[in-house]
Amino acid sequence: MGNLLNYSGMVTKVHGMHAKLITHEQFEEIASLHNVTEIITYLKNHPGYSDFLSDVDETKLHRGDIEKLLIQSLYRDYSKLYRFSGLEQRKFLKLYLKRYEINTINYCFRIVINHYEQPFDLNYKRPFFDQYSQISIEKLITSRTTDELVDNLRGTEYYEPLHKLRDSKSATLFDYDLTLDLYYFNALWKERKKIMGKKQQEIYTKDYGTKIDLLNMQWIYRAKKYFHMQPADIYALLVPIHYHIKTELVKEMVECNTPEEFLALINKTRYAKHYDFEKDNVTIEQMYLECLNHLYTSDSRQYPYTIATLNTYLFQKETELDKLTTALECIRYSLGQGETLGYVGGVKK
Numbered sequence: 001m002g003n004l005l006n007y008s009g010m011v012t013k014v015h016g017m018h019a020k021l022i023t024h025e026q027f028e029e030i031a032s033l034h035n036v037t038e039i040i041t042y043l044k045n046h047p048g049y050s051d052f053l054s055d056v057d058e059t060k061l062h063r064g065d066i067e068k069l070l071i072q073s074l075y076r077d078y079s080k081l082y083r084f085s086g087l088e089q090r091k092f093l094k095l096y097l098k099r100y101e102i103n104t105i106n107y108c109f110r111i112v113i114n115h116y117e118q119p120f121d122l123n124y125k126r127p128f129f130d131q132y133s134q135i136s137i138e139k140l141i142t143s144r145t146t147d148e149l150v151d152n153l154r155g156t157e158y159y160e161p162l163h164k165l166r167d168s169k170s171a172t173l174f175d176y177d178l179t180l181d182l183y184y185f186n187a188l189w190k191e192r193k194k195i196m197g198k199k200q201q202e203i204y205t206k207d208y209g210t211k212i213d214l215l216n217m218q219w220i221y222r223a224k225k226y227f228h229m230q231p232a233d234i235y236a237l238l239v240p241i242h243y244h245i246k247t248e249l250v251k252e253m254v255e256c257n258t259p260e261e262f263l264a265l266i267n268k269t270r271y272a273k274h275y276d277f278e279k280d281n282v283t284i285e286q287m288y289l290e291c292l293n294h295l296y297t298s299d300s301r302q303y304p305y306t307i308a309t310l311n312t313y314l315f316q317k318e319t320e321l322d323k324l325t326t327a328l329e330c331i332r333y334s335l336g337q338g339e340t341l342g343y344v345g346g347v348k349k
Contacts, residue, residue: 003199006086007305013084014313017077020048022320030327031340039328040066049073066328068124070321075100075128077317081310082132091195092204092307094132095188096314101135102184105149105158106177108140112149113173146171158183178237185212185239196307203299203308209243210271210295214288216245217253217266221284225259244270286345289319 022030026046033039040058043049052073061069078100082093104125111120120141129137134156143149150166153159161183165171189212192204216238223229223237234254242250253265266272266284271291275282296315299308323344330340 003305006088007309010081010084010086010089011304011309013081014309017080018313018316020046021316022046022048022324027323027327027344028337028341030324031330031337031344033331036061036063036066036328036332039324039331043324052076063328063332064121067325068121070324072124072128074317074321075125078314079128079131081313085310088196088200089307089310092200092310095191095195096311097132098184098187101129101133101158102180104129104135104137104140105153106180108143108149109146109173109176112143112146113176146176157187182239185215185241189241199303200307203303203306204311205243207295207299207308207311209241211292212239212241213243213245213269214271214291215239216242216250217269217271218284218288220253221259221262224256224262231255289345293319 030039030042033042037058040053040056040061044053044056044058053069056069078093078097082090085093104122107122108120122137122141126137129135135153135158139152140149143152146166150159150162153162158180161179162176165175165179185208188208192201192208196204219237220234223234231254238250238254249265249268253262256262256265263277266277271287275287292315296308296312299306300312302308326344327340330343335343
């Protein structure tokens, strides 16, 4: 009864927000458009974006401006959920917020390490971060070196792991990215026990354990196919959490000789039982999205009065933004509808 009372209003709220997500059929319409201006005009007439884009002049927007607006629409939805949440739900959302913090810090490391002439363009994030985050955008944008960037994170949970890495004196951009990613997933895994009851923990463990399994497989495959990395270096990439994939199978995947052998090993997992990588031309990335979409959607239907409702909506919103960004890029390069849909992929709502 407690969960029903705590989540009944939230379920209704999310149901209304979910109805405004872009459908597969609408993505087909978007893929048939001819330029970026037409996409923005389309979104201005879509209920999920009409209020947000109503005052925007689509003829004056650059690609970067559009991506900022899309990110702000995600922040708007997060804010709606947070304002509507009770104490338990807010604890989950604060944990979820780490992904947005990590993405922002990673962006900052790219700026300072690559010495871009116009270093930062983060002011559009400031209102959201000032309200919800432990990170100060105002401090971050003053950073010009990795030392300054790490120091400007003092007082946040990210300072200690980055401070230790910086003191090693040989850290690269890759090292900073990896350290943050590993910290993020380990923090999610550990903190769930502090903020959730038994049933919520069970759902969270299943959802994030699955996500970690799928990401580890994706990272192994990319390391082998595109970077030809040695096993010792691949092990360093992986989140040290195994949910449905046994340690022995992970070892086989890391130490096999070719991407083809790796795909054969993936077929031993529960995640690949509905896929034929050769016949269906399915990619690891598509399997990742489709598995998570199926899991999260099933959880939200089976356990609507839990954090599954929030987790599923935010995943689907982020997936929608990724697909919109891809569609914008495809249309910018004058790809046809079929090619654009091929790149956008098809996780249906």
